[in-house]
Amino acid sequence: MIPIGAAPAPPPIVALDRVSRTYAMDGVRVEALRDVSLAVAPGEFVAIIGPSGSGKSTMMNIIGCLDRPSAGAYRLAGMPVAELSDDGLARLRSRTIGFVFQSYNLLPRTTALENVATPLLYQGVGRRERTKRATAALERLGLGDRLHHEPNQLSGGQQQRVAVARAIVTDPALILADEPTGNLDTASGRDVLAVLRELHSTGRTIVLITHNAEVATAATRQVHIRDGQLTDGWMAA
Amino acid sequence: MNLLELLRLAVSRLRTSRLRAALTMLGVVIGVASVVALVGVGQGTTSNITSRLASLGTNLLTISPTGGSTAKPLTLEDAAAVATIDGVAAVAPELQTSGTVAVGTQNETTSIVGTNAAYADVRAYDVWQGSFLTDPTVDSGLRVAVLGATTASNLNLDASAIGSTISINGLPFRVIGILQPKGGSGFNNPDDEVLVPLAAVSKYFVGGDTVRTIGVSVASGDRMTEVTNAITALLRSRHELAATATADFSVFNQTQLLDAASSISTTLTLLLGGIASISLVVGGIGIMNIMLVSVRERTREIGIRKAVGARGRDILAQFLIEALTLSLLGGVIGIVIGLGVSALIGQLAGWGFQFNPTTVAAAVLFSLAVGVVFGVWPARQAARLDPINALRYE
Ligand SMILES: Nc1ncnc2c1ncn2[C@@H]1O[C@H](COP(=O)(O)OP(=O)(O)OP(=O)(O)O)[C@@H](O)[C@H]1O
Ligand SMILES: [Mg+2]
Numbered sequence: 001m002i003p004i005g006a007a008p009a010p011p012p013i014v015a016l017d018r019v020s021r022t023y024a025m026d027g028v029r030v031e032a033l034r035d036v037s038l039a040v041a042p043g044e045f046v047a048i049i050g051p052s053g054s055g056k057s058t059m060m061n062i063i064g065c066l067d068r069p070s071a072g073a074y075r076l077a078g079m080p081v082a083e084l085s086d087d088g089l090a091r092l093r094s095r096t097i098g099f100v101f102q103s104y105n106l107l108p109r110t111t112a113l114e115n116v117a118t119p120l121l122y123q124g125v126g127r128r129e130r131t132k133r134a135t136a137a138l139e140r141l142g143l144g145d146r147l148h149h150e151p152n153q154l155s156g157g158q159q160q161r162v163a164v165a166r167a168i169v170t171d172p173a174l175i176l177a178d179e180p181t182g183n184l185d186t187a188s189g190r191d192v193l194a195v196l197r198e199l200h201s202t203g204r205t206i207v208l209i210t211h212n213a214e215v216a217t218a219a220t221r222q223v224h225i226r227d228g229q230l231t232d233g234w235m236a237a
Numbered sequence: 238m239n240l241l242e243l244l245r246l247a248v249s250r251l252r253t254s255r256l257r258a259a260l261t262m263l264g265v266v267i268g269v270a271s272v273v274a275l276v277g278v279g280q281g282t283t284s285n286i287t288s289r290l291a292s293l294g295t296n297l298l299t300i301s302p303t304g305g306s307t308a309k310p311l312t313l314e315d316a317a318a319v320a321t322i323d324g325v326a327a328v329a330p331e332l333q334t335s336g337t338v339a340v341g342t343q344n345e346t347t348s349i350v351g352t353n354a355a356y357a358d359v360r361a362y363d364v365w366q367g368s369f370l371t372d373p374t375v376d377s378g379l380r381v382a383v384l385g386a387t388t389a390s391n392l393n394l395d396a397s398a399i400g401s402t403i404s405i406n407g408l409p410f411r412v413i414g415i416l417q418p419k420g421g422s423g424f425n426n427p428d429d430e431v432l433v434p435l436a437a438v439s440k441y442f443v444g445g446d447t448v449r450t451i452g453v454s455v456a457s458g459d460r461m462t463e464v465t466n467a468i469t470a471l472l473r474s475r476h477e478l479a480a481t482a483t484a485d486f487s488v489f490n491q492t493q494l495l496d497a498a499s500s501i502s503t504t505l506t507l508l509l510g511g512i513a514s515i516s517l518v519v520g521g522i523g524i525m526n527i528m529l530v531s532v533r534e535r536t537r538e539i540g541i542r543k544a545v546g547a548r549g550r551d552i553l554a555q556f557l558i559e560a561l562t563l564s565l566l567g568g569v570i571g572i573v574i575g576l577g578v579s580a581l582i583g584q585l586a587g588w589g590f591q592f593n594p595t596t597v598a599a600a601v602l603f604s605l606a607v608g609v610v611f612g613v614w615p616a617r618q619a620a621r622l623d624p625i626n627a628l629r630y631e
Contacts, residue, residue: 066544067625087548094546105541105628109253121242122546166545 011078013174013205014040014063019072021058021228032058034228035072040207042173045200047208047219055228056209057102057178063207064097064176065089077173094122098167100177102209104159106151106166112138113147116166123170137165140195142188156183164192168199175199178209193218243558250559258563261527264520265567265607266574269600271513273575276596278582279506285588286499290492292361292419292427296326296455298465299489300472308485309476310447313435318471319453324464326456329356330448332438336406338431340392347388348430349405351438359452360427367399367414370434374413378436382410386418387428405431408441461490514603520567521607528560528615532622539619540627553620560612561605568604572597 021033032055040046050056061067062074065081074081077096084092098119099105106115117134125133138147141161151159160183167175177196181189197218200206208219216222224231251258300319302311316330332351337344350356353375357364365386374381382403384394392403394415402409410433419427439446455464465488472486532539539552576597580590 061625064544066628087550090543090546090548093544099544101544101628105537105544107538107541118542119545122542122548122551127242170546 010042012039012075013042013077014038014207015075016059016063016069017073017075019062019069019074021055021062021067022070032228033062033069036225036228036230037072038223038230040205042205043200043203044221045197045206045208045219047210047216047222048225049210049213049216049222050225051211054225056211056225058228059225060176060178060207060209063174064099065093090122094119094170096173098170098172098175100160100163100167100175100180102178102182104151104163106159106162108152109150111148111150112143112154112162112165115151115162116169119166119170133169134165137169138162140168141165142191157185157188160184161188161192164195168195172204174205174207176207176209179211180208181210181212181215189215240558243554244562246555247559247562251562257527261524262563262567262570264523265517265564265604266520266571268513268517268520268607269568269571269604270574270578271516272510272603273572273596273600274578274582275509275513276506277575277579277591277593278586279502279509280591280593280596281579281583281586281588283499283502283506284591285586286495286502290495290499296458296461297359297361297491298453298455298461298468299491300451300453300468300486301449301489302486303484305485311449311451311472311486313446313448315472315475316448316451318475319451319468322464322467322471324456324460324467325453327355327358327454329353329359329452329454330435331356331450331452332435332443332447333449334438334442336431336442338388338392339404340394340398340401343392345388345391347385347391349438349442350430350432351435351443352432353435355454356432356452359454362419363417365415365417366396367412369414370432375434375436378434378440380408380410380437380441381413381433383414383416383432384412385416385426385428385430385432387426388431389415391429405433406442410437461492465490517603517607521564521611524560524563524608525611525615527563528556528612529618531559532556532615532619535619536622536627536630539622540624540630543622543624544628549620552622553616556616556619557609557612560616561608564604564608564612565601568601568607571604572600575600 016036016038019033019036020031023030023032036059048056048059058067062069063076065076068082076092079092081089107118113131113134116137117130120130120133135144135147138144141164143158143161143165146154146158151162154162160180164177164180167177175196180192180196184192193215196206196208206219208216210216300311302308313330316328319325320328329352334349335346336349337346352370354370354372356362357369367383369383370381382405384392389395389398394412396415398412399414401412403412404410416428435448453464453468455461468488469484473484476485478484542552576592583590
């Protein structure tokens with residue numbers, strides 16, 4: 001681990017430079033993100049806190065290369081995202097990022113095991129290895145007895161944990177979690193946060209999105225967002 | 238992603254919606270089955286015609302009178318004159334009548350053909366038992382008979398019947414031979430006839446020295462037209478026809494007719510196959526329709542897959558393999574049904590069943606092509622979906 005404050009500082013894994021995202025709907029323009037600049041160093045655990053509708057998910061989509069900025073520049077792991085092709089983005093996502101979506105986004109009519117194994121499928125991992133790693137990830141989230149359940153046979157909290165398992169199964173450098181505890185009771189919420197902290201302690205970079213100030217205390221750094229703008233200006237890179 | 242993984246995905250997907258998969262396949266099943274069945278039936282017909290063609294006799298010309306008040310009949314002298322034409326290999330005059338053949342209590346009405354020894358060559362008959370008519374027996378008009386295979390079996394006669402006596406229209410004839418079957422059926426069965434010396438027919442049954450037809454075997458296939466012209470010229474002069482008068486006979490090339498029939502049958506096969514393949518195209522459109530619906534329904538799934546690392550081509554391959562699985566499975570089922578149907582029809586029509594690997598291979602390729610052609614577009618639609626929009630899709 002590189003000690004904090006040592007020079008030279010490692011290049012940021014996430015570097016947003018005056019990024020804006022504007023949605024145009026029927027002539028009405030919604031500025032979901034306005035001039036957001038943020039740098040996340042490798043190994044950081046950053047919480048993005050803001051009220052509903054403040055642009056948190058929009059920001060996560062851009063960081064996760066699912067969406068592109070309307071203005072500004074974004075570099076992921078040093079790569080200028082704007083210059084990458086769709087396939088290049090897919091490869092970057094597959095190698096670098098694990099997502100936990102606010103709305104889980106599990107594949108319907110597909111077992112928990114297969115859901116968790118899907119990112120590995122697109123990395124070209126063999127079937128046996130996939131099963132092994134997906135099982136391990138699910139067990140780590142306390143779902144060892146739900147491997148063959150389909151999403152509609154799981155509770156909301158269990159689905160969320162499957163989503164977390166899917167995010168960590170590829171052992172990605174960057175984990176993006178959008179309200180990963182939103183549907184969990186205090187105990188299992190704490191378990192999920194513990195998993196994230198553990199991943200952080202093994203050198204993963206975590207970006208946690210939440211509206212809950214208490215959940216945010218799990219992170220080593222907090223960034224506040226309101227109306228599409230970061231409010232703690234001194235945090236900007 | 239390798240093919241095996243893709244197939245596994247496709248099969249597990251199709252298994253979750255079996256009824257839909259079955260109905261989608263049905264179009265291709267019907268299309269392929271009708272192509273295979275119709276082509277099979279067509280090929281059966283063609284090969285049936287071809288085998289008849291071979292049994293007709295090689296390079297056969299048939300001369301027959303066309304009638305008319307001033308017409309002169311064909312005579313034995315005409316036949317003898319034709320035999321002298323250069324390029325004619327053999328000539329068999331025929332005088333045909335219908336008669337009742339009786340052996341003991343059995344009796345059969347069949348056609349009695351008076352002819353000569355050349356008949357076997359001209360009409361391509363082989364002797365199974367005994368011997369054929371010989372020149373001396375024909376010249377002396379002996380009451381001997383050679384039985385066609387069908388006639389012999391209708392009368393319960395076998396090899397032991399050679400030398401025995403049968404009665405034709407009440408007159409006793411000695412059986413000297415039984416012919417090999419040519420294989421034919423129903424009306425105009427070439428195996429249902431009794432051959433006797435021509436003189437016997439004209440003397441006992443018909444009267445006069447006219448003949449019904451004259452069969453001519455030409456020495457080689459490429460001289461058919463030349464010999465036809467020579468026969469026409471010869472008979473016109475023998476019948477003392479004016480240059481402008483229409484002929485009172487015709488020279489008929491049966492091979493040509495059957496050639497034409499066979500080419501018509503081939504054309505018909507192609508036509509039927511073509512019409513049937515339209516239903517295959519309709520089946521393909523059915524697949525495309527369902528795949529497009531499927532892409533819409535599964536927009537969110539596509540978004541999720543892309544978010545967790547699928548590239549456009551992974552999605553393309555997934556949907557394409559799904560379409561191909563449908564079309565190929567439909568194709569295989571269709572081939573089985575189509576072969577069954579053509580076997581059944583072949584059985585009923587009496588030409589049997591011919592398994593044609595080319596047709597099967599073509600049908601498999603065709604259904605694969607249907608899957609590709611009609612699966613590519615929906616699959617491309619799926620592959621091009623923007624992940625974030627796909628994830629938001631309700
Ligand atoms: N596809 C879209 N089209 C138009 N407007 C959008 C779209 N997506 C988001 N917005 C708008 O952008 C703003 C930010 O939305 P976003 O989803 O980022 O909020 P959020 O901070 O994640 O809220 P929550 O905590 O409720 O999930 C909202 O005002 C929303 O209405
Ligand atoms: Mg959100």
